Amino acid sequence: MNTTPKLEAAVTDLLVATGQLLRRLRAISNTRKLTWSQVAIMARLEEVGPMTIADLARAEAVKPQSMGGTLAAMEEEGLVERRPHPTDGRQILFTLTADGRETRRKVGLAKQEWLSAAFAKLKPAEQQTLISAVELIRKISDHE
Numbered sequence: 001m002n003t004t005p006k007l008e009a010a011v012t013d014l015l016v017a018t019g020q021l022l023r024r025l026r027a028i029s030n031t032r033k034l035t036w037s038q039v040a041i042m043a044r045l046e047e048v049g050p051m052t053i054a055d056l057a058r059a060e061a062v063k064p065q066s067m068g069g070t071l072a073a074m075e076e077e078g079l080v081e082r083r084p085h086p087t088d089g090r091q092i093l094f095t096l097t098a099d100g101r102e103t104r105r106k107v108g109l110a111k112q113e114w115l116s117a118a119f120a121k122l123k124p125a126e127q128q129t130l131i132s133a134v135e136l137i138r139k140i141s142d143h144e
Contacts, residue, residue, distance in 0.1 A: 025115070040060055041056060041070065042074075042080075052085070080095065
């Protein structure tokens with residue numbers, strides 16, 4: 001791919017800006033001081049449902065031992081709980097607790113509120129530009 005210095009600078013700027021936005025959103029919404037892994041696990045359990053340690057480890061691209069340690073800490077904090085596997089008595093499923101679902105809801109709400117407030121501070125033309133950029137960002141995200 002042949003890129004120009006202007007395009008390379010734009011790519012760098014986009015990486016920096018999106019990184020800053022993600023860090024800000026994480027900081028604003030992480031009142032319980034959850035790790036990035038814990039947030040990702042809660043999202044996956046909420047979207048997929050109960051999973052084994054091995055399935056979660058594969059999905060998150062970590063070793064089962066690491067996943068086990070993370071889940072143990074989350075279990076101790078009351079965010080996840082163990083349940084017997086319905087068809088294989090040798091396996092244990094992990095699922096979100098009510099506190100885990102509520103924590104996840106609060107994280108999402110905090111992000112939404114902060115971003116809405118930041119958006120409201122923009123001029124109408126800037127808001128429109130940002131709205132237009134959302135579809136382009138999605139398009140870039142879907143590119144393989």
